[in-house]
Amino acid sequence: MASIPNISVIIPSNHDHHDLLKIIDAVCCQTVKPVEIILIDSSDESDTCPAEVGVLCEASGIEFLYESRAQALPGQARNIGLGLAKGELFAFIDVQTIPRPNWLEASLTLLDKEDVAGVFGGCSFSVETSFERLVRDAFYGVLPRKTLPGSVFRREVFVKAGQFIDRVRAGEDTEWMLRLDMLNIPCFYPQSIVVDYVGLIGIDLNKLLKKWYRNYIASRNLPHLYPQKVFLWFILYPLVIIIAYNWNYHLVSSHEHTLLYIHHITKIATVIPPLAYLITRGILLPSRRGVSFSRLFPIRFIAIACLCCIVDGVKALAFTIPRRKRD
8 A cells, every 4th residue: 555544443332441441452453553543432321531541542643532422322423423533534343343453454455456435344253152152153153244343434435325323223334334235335345354243252141132122123113124024024924824724725625636735734834934944044044154064963053043033033022012202
């Protein structure tokens, strides 16, 4: 690279000081330094930043901007950061998504080589326990995952695509990335890992279900989830049931000797959807995300499918239960 453009790193946070220090230290240790780090703190605990953060940034020659906005949602916090940023490039990271030392350098190299408007993050998911590994294999996989945390974009991208939706707690990053696709804004998806998500460490089933419910009840009205809800509730399963219970009687008039007559069709219709779910959720999707067959068989794929079924049930509830209006 002939010259290194100024990079503004934007970090929304509602975490404690230990987490803040960890992420700031990781950004300060980059092989290519940003010109500034902008931290938008939405926690209710404090309106001051730990002094150690300023010391880390000063020692690295990085300007540090701290903005306290209690209860700011992630999209709102990122938008505040965009308004404060002065760099030519905007880089996004989250407190539980730790960048590797070459994150910014690798992103700049791709921006130059590929002549694109932005580079998405390539994220891996760190785990320690067998349950955390089960969650990772069920929902994320082991291949680098395309994420907003770890991404770097040119300033003009936000002129074309606009900012993040600021009224939801979750899903605004996915909606914004899909918006780039709809607008045909060229972005590169790296096949290598540049950030590590540590938010699965310490998770249990109770925390997982609460997180899933909170995220989907917050994001259920976002446009990119409409097709999923319509397909799930109004097309797929009702169609299977209607066909099954009317096939033999109405369509083939119960003539057992006709080619179209299907014996035990109601039992088949009852068994096929769960079996298809087991194969899709327990085998096809994990293997597509890089989970090896040796990790799925002989019976682990059943545990993965069962976990997915529980979480999908919580997601379905979030889609259907009326949301309480705030006073």
